Amino acid sequence: MTRTSNLCMMSGEEMMVLAVARFTAFRTRTGKPAAVTERAYEDSESGYTTLETDVYTAFAEGIDICVYTHYEATSFNFVNVLLAD
Numbered sequence: 066m067t068r069t070s071n072l073c074m075m076s077g078e079e080m081m082v083l084a085v086a087r088f089t090a091f092r093t094r095t096g097k098p099a100a101v102t103e104r105a106y107e108d109s110e111s112g113y114t115t116l117e118t119d120v121y122t123a124f125a126e127g128i129d130i131c132v133y134t135h136y137e138a139t140s141f142n143f144v145n146v147l148l149a150d
Contacts, residue, residue, distance in 0.1 A: 089101045
């Protein structure tokens with residue numbers, strides 16, 4: 066299975082949140098989506114920590130991750146570390 070990770074920019078009213086992350090798990094046999102979860106993260110230190118934890122956990126489980134944010138990608142060093150592996 067190929068894991069994918071995306072970091073996309075957003076603007077406007079969404080700027081009240083740190084990020085919105087979408088997690089997609091796929092069935093092993095068919096490769097079809099089994100579950101999709103989307104979560105908004107508060108623009109705070111605790112929101113950043115929760116986002117970081119959720120992304121690490123999903124990545125370790127082989128779940129696809131897409132993060133939408135108005136911040137530059139360099140603001141999320143943990144994502145860059147995961148993608149470098």
